[in-house]
Amino acid sequence: MATKNKNLSQYDKNTIPNANNFRFGIVVSEWNENITEGLYQGAFDALIDNGVPHNSIIRWDVPGSFELIYGCKKMIEQNVDAVIAIGSVIQGETKHFDFVCEGVTQGIKDLNIITDTPVVFCVLTDNTMQQAIDRAGGKHGNKGTEAAIAAIKMANLRSNN
Ligand SMILES: Nc1c(NC[C@H](O)[C@H](O)[C@H](O)CO)[nH]c(=O)[nH]c1=O
Ligand SMILES: CC(=O)[C@@H](O)COP(=O)(O)O
Numbered sequence: 001m002a003t004k005n006k007n008l009s010q011y012d013k014n015t016i017p018n019a020n021n022f023r024f025g026i027v028v029s030e031w032n033e034n035i036t037e038g039l040y041q042g043a044f045d046a047l048i049d050n051g052v053p054h055n056s057i058i059r060w061d062v063p064g065s066f067e068l069i070y071g072c073k074k075m076i077e078q079n080v081d082a083v084i085a086i087g088s089v090i091q092g093e094t095k096h097f098d099f100v101c102e103g104v105t106q107g108i109k110d111l112n113i114i115t116d117t118p119v120v121f122c123v124l125t126d127n128t129m130q131q132a133i134d135r136a137g138g139k140h141g142n143k144g145t146e147a148a149i150a151a152i153k154m155a156n157l158r159s160n161n
Pocket of ligand 1: 064100
Protein backbone atom coordinates (compact mmCIF):
# COMPACT_ATOMS: atom_id res chain seq x y z
CA MET A 1 0.00 0.00 0.00
CA ALA A 2 1.44 3.39 -0.96
CA THR A 3 1.85 6.13 1.61
CA LYS A 4 -0.91 8.10 -0.10
CA ASN A 5 -3.38 5.44 1.03
CA LYS A 6 -2.47 5.54 4.74
CA ASN A 7 -1.88 8.11 7.47
CA LEU A 8 1.65 7.78 8.81
CA SER A 9 0.66 9.37 12.12
CA GLN A 10 -2.10 6.97 13.10
CA TYR A 11 -1.47 4.29 15.75
CA ASP A 12 -3.52 2.37 18.29
CA LYS A 13 -2.01 2.91 21.74
CA ASN A 14 -3.54 -0.40 22.82
CA THR A 15 -1.16 -2.20 20.47
CA ILE A 16 1.99 -0.40 21.61
CA PRO A 17 4.22 -2.13 24.19
CA ASN A 18 5.09 -0.36 27.44
CA ALA A 19 8.02 1.95 26.65
CA ASN A 20 8.57 3.52 30.09
CA ASN A 21 11.90 1.77 30.70
CA PHE A 22 13.39 2.11 27.21
CA ARG A 23 16.02 4.65 26.12
CA PHE A 24 16.04 5.96 22.56
CA GLY A 25 18.66 7.69 20.44
CA ILE A 26 17.56 9.94 17.60
CA VAL A 27 20.11 11.03 14.98
CA VAL A 28 18.90 13.93 12.82
CA SER A 29 20.33 15.09 9.47
CA GLU A 30 20.66 18.86 9.04
CA TRP A 31 20.05 18.72 5.27
CA ASN A 32 16.46 19.88 4.49
CA GLU A 33 16.08 20.79 8.17
CA ASN A 34 12.57 22.17 7.54
CA ILE A 35 11.65 18.53 6.91
CA THR A 36 13.89 16.75 9.40
CA GLU A 37 12.78 18.99 12.27
CA GLY A 38 9.18 18.05 11.52
CA LEU A 39 10.10 14.38 11.44
CA TYR A 40 11.97 14.73 14.75
CA GLN A 41 9.00 16.44 16.41
CA GLY A 42 6.70 13.66 15.26
CA ALA A 43 9.04 11.02 16.61
CA PHE A 44 9.68 12.84 19.91
CA ASP A 45 5.97 13.48 20.51
CA ALA A 46 5.07 9.85 19.82
CA LEU A 47 7.73 8.57 22.23
CA ILE A 48 6.49 10.91 24.98
CA ASP A 49 2.86 10.00 24.21
CA ASN A 50 3.76 6.36 24.85
CA GLY A 51 5.37 6.94 28.22
CA VAL A 52 9.03 7.45 27.38
CA PRO A 53 10.58 9.91 29.90
CA HIS A 54 12.08 13.06 28.38
CA ASN A 55 15.54 12.18 29.78
CA SER A 56 15.42 8.80 28.05
CA ILE A 57 15.65 10.41 24.61
CA ILE A 58 19.08 11.42 23.27
CA ARG A 59 19.31 13.62 20.17
CA TRP A 60 22.40 14.13 18.01
CA ASP A 61 22.60 16.10 14.75
CA VAL A 62 24.74 15.18 11.71
CA PRO A 63 25.43 17.22 8.53
CA GLY A 64 23.57 15.02 6.02
CA SER A 65 21.81 11.70 5.58
CA PHE A 66 25.00 9.94 4.58
CA GLU A 67 26.45 10.81 8.01
CA LEU A 68 23.50 9.11 9.69
CA ILE A 69 25.40 5.84 9.34
CA TYR A 70 28.33 6.91 11.50
CA GLY A 71 26.11 8.90 13.87
CA CYS A 72 23.89 5.89 14.49
CA LYS A 73 26.91 3.63 14.96
CA LYS A 74 28.18 5.94 17.72
CA MET A 75 24.69 6.37 19.19
CA ILE A 76 24.44 2.60 19.62
CA GLU A 77 27.46 2.85 21.94
CA GLN A 78 25.29 4.95 24.30
CA ASN A 79 23.47 1.75 25.33
CA VAL A 80 20.09 2.83 23.97
CA ASP A 81 17.36 0.29 23.27
CA ALA A 82 16.75 1.54 19.74
CA VAL A 83 17.96 4.29 17.40
CA ILE A 84 15.91 6.36 14.95
CA ALA A 85 17.77 7.72 11.90
CA ILE A 86 16.03 10.84 10.55
CA GLY A 87 16.86 12.32 7.14
CA SER A 88 15.34 13.91 4.06
CA VAL A 89 16.90 13.27 0.67
CA ILE A 90 15.36 15.18 -2.25
CA GLN A 91 16.13 14.60 -5.91
CA GLY A 92 18.34 17.31 -7.44
CA GLU A 93 19.82 17.67 -10.92
CA THR A 94 22.28 14.78 -10.71
CA LYS A 95 22.57 11.13 -9.72
CA HIS A 96 23.86 12.13 -6.28
CA PHE A 97 20.37 11.44 -4.93
CA ASP A 98 20.67 7.81 -5.97
CA PHE A 99 24.02 7.32 -4.29
CA VAL A 100 23.05 9.05 -1.04
CA CYS A 101 19.80 7.09 -0.80
CA GLU A 102 21.47 3.77 -1.59
CA GLY A 103 24.39 4.48 0.69
CA VAL A 104 22.36 5.41 3.75
CA THR A 105 19.94 2.58 3.16
CA GLN A 106 22.70 -0.02 2.95
CA GLY A 107 24.57 1.53 5.87
CA ILE A 108 21.58 1.45 8.20
CA LYS A 109 20.75 -2.07 7.02
CA ASP A 110 24.32 -3.09 7.90
CA LEU A 111 24.01 -1.62 11.40
CA ASN A 112 20.89 -3.75 11.95
CA ILE A 113 22.89 -6.82 10.94
CA ILE A 114 26.20 -6.09 12.65
CA THR A 115 24.93 -4.70 15.96
CA ASP A 116 22.31 -5.85 18.47
CA THR A 117 20.50 -2.51 18.54
CA PRO A 118 17.62 -1.85 16.15
CA VAL A 119 18.10 1.20 13.92
CA VAL A 120 14.84 2.48 12.46
CA PHE A 121 14.93 3.96 8.95
CA CYS A 122 13.21 7.36 9.02
CA VAL A 123 14.84 8.74 5.88
CA LEU A 124 12.49 10.31 3.35
CA THR A 125 13.63 9.87 -0.27
CA ASP A 126 11.42 12.21 -2.25
CA ASN A 127 11.24 13.50 -5.79
CA THR A 128 10.08 16.94 -4.64
CA MET A 129 9.99 19.12 -1.53
CA GLN A 130 6.20 18.90 -1.58
CA GLN A 131 6.34 15.11 -1.28
CA ALA A 132 8.62 15.56 1.73
CA ILE A 133 6.32 18.14 3.32
CA ASP A 134 3.36 15.82 2.84
CA ARG A 135 5.17 13.06 4.80
CA ALA A 136 6.68 15.20 7.57
CA GLY A 137 3.43 16.31 9.18
CA GLY A 138 1.46 17.16 6.06
CA LYS A 139 -1.46 15.48 4.36
CA HIS A 140 0.01 11.97 4.63
CA GLY A 141 0.93 12.34 8.30
CA ASN A 142 4.38 12.18 9.86
CA LYS A 143 6.98 9.50 9.07
CA GLY A 144 8.65 10.41 12.35
CA THR A 145 5.61 9.23 14.27
CA GLU A 146 5.62 5.95 12.37
CA ALA A 147 9.35 5.55 13.07
CA ALA A 148 8.92 6.12 16.82
CA ILE A 149 6.25 3.43 17.03
CA ALA A 150 8.48 1.06 15.10
CA ALA A 151 11.35 1.87 17.48
CA ILE A 152 9.23 1.05 20.53
CA LYS A 153 8.10 -2.24 19.02
CA MET A 154 11.66 -3.22 18.06
CA ALA A 155 13.04 -2.24 21.48
CA ASN A 156 10.39 -4.48 23.01
CA LEU A 157 11.22 -7.34 20.66
CA ARG A 158 14.91 -6.98 21.56
CA SER A 159 14.17 -6.95 25.31
CA ASN A 160 12.14 -10.18 25.05
CA ASN A 161 14.64 -12.17 22.98
N1 LIG B 1 21.44 16.27 -1.22
C1 LIG B 1 21.20 15.81 0.06
C2 LIG B 1 22.23 15.40 0.91
N2 LIG B 1 23.52 15.44 0.50
C3 LIG B 1 24.64 15.45 1.44
C4 LIG B 1 25.07 14.04 1.88
O1 LIG B 1 24.09 13.43 2.74
C5 LIG B 1 26.37 14.12 2.67
O2 LIG B 1 26.17 14.94 3.81
C6 LIG B 1 27.50 14.69 1.83
O3 LIG B 1 27.62 13.93 0.64
C7 LIG B 1 28.82 14.68 2.60
O4 LIG B 1 29.15 13.36 2.99
N3 LIG B 1 21.95 14.94 2.14
C8 LIG B 1 20.65 14.87 2.59
O5 LIG B 1 20.40 14.45 3.72
N4 LIG B 1 19.63 15.26 1.76
C9 LIG B 1 19.86 15.72 0.50
O6 LIG B 1 18.88 16.05 -0.22
C1 LIG C 1 20.41 14.26 -2.87
C2 LIG C 1 21.41 15.25 -3.30
O1 LIG C 1 22.60 15.13 -3.03
C3 LIG C 1 20.94 16.31 -4.25
O2 LIG C 1 19.85 16.99 -3.64
C4 LIG C 1 22.05 17.32 -4.59
O3 LIG C 1 21.54 18.09 -5.64
P1 LIG C 1 22.25 18.00 -7.10
O4 LIG C 1 22.02 16.58 -7.60
O5 LIG C 1 21.52 19.03 -7.94
O6 LIG C 1 23.71 18.32 -6.91
